[in-house]
Amino acid sequence: DAGITQSPRHKVTETGTPVTLRCHQTENHRYMYWYRQDPGHGLRLIHYSYGVKDTDKGEVSDGYSVSRSKTEDFLLTLESATSSQTSVYFCATRGQKHNSPLHFGNGTRLTVT
Amino acid sequence: KNEVEQSPQNLTAQEGEFITINCSYSVGISALHWLQQHPGGGIVSLFMLSSGKKKHGRLIATINIQEKHSSLHITASHPRDSAVYICAADSNTGNQFYFGTGTSLTVIP
Numbered sequence: 600d601a602g603i604t605q606s607p608r609h610k611v612t613e614t615g616t617p618v619t620l621r622c623h624q625t626e627n628h629r630y631m632y633w634y635r636q637d638p639g640h641g642l643r644l645i646h647y648s649y650g651v652k653d654t655d656k657g658e659v660s661d662g663y664s665v666s667r668s669k670t671e672d673f674l675l676t677l678e679s680a681t682s683s684q685t686s687v688y689f690c691a692t693r694g695q696k697h698n699s700p701l702h703f704g705n706g707t708r709l710t711v712t
Numbered sequence: 713k714n715e716v717e718q719s720p721q722n723l724t725a726q727e728g729e730f731i732t733i734n735c736s737y738s739v740g741i742s743a744l745h746w747l748q749q750h751p752g753g754g755i756v757s758l759f760m761l762s763s764g765k766k767k768h769g770r771l772i773a774t775i776n777i778q779e780k781h782s783s784l785h786i787t788a789s790h791p792r793d794s795a796v797y798i799c800a801a802d803s804n805t806g807n808q809f810y811f812g813t814g815t816s817l818t819v820i821p
Contacts, residue, residue: 630807632809639813640813641714641716641798641810641811641812641813641814642798642800642809642811643811644808644809647807647808649807689754689755691755693807698742698743698760698762698802700745700757700760701745701747701757701800701809702757703747703754703755703756703757704754705753705754706754706755
């Protein structure tokens, strides 16, 4: 959808290790988001970006950092993974035009053991 | 506090039935989005609406701004409609979204 690629699609890692998830888009969309999806919760915003090098925290940002050095790439880093960060992570983008629709990547399933 | 509430949480229907999923929100919005997520799959945008009604095939979305309520209807439901349907409020205070927890729909042949 809208040329959004998340990598990896699946990852298993150990507690305490760093992990980086990548979101790549080909639509030149200005806004990019990282969400996590857990049972019983709606999608929860981790961080978002409104342009190159412009990022802000979401409601569940603790333990996560992001970077956006190019329009097309938005990286999510777990500096030291914990079991509570086991989740499905979705990247989303939207264009600059007011009320543009959201486009989602296919998700990354992360398991922290 | 849940800015967006969906009902029902789970729904089972027989093929051919008319289905309604409801969404209520408490924040000011610029638009309301309906999303679809198939099991193990990605999330797809179905509708984005700020007033009135939109129709796409067998799917119809309506919104009542005064009552802060939206509905998603599926006519002549089919097993391939089985998915989680998510309502999302596009906040008018910034580029943020509030998501419902989703309605899991199963359509039985």
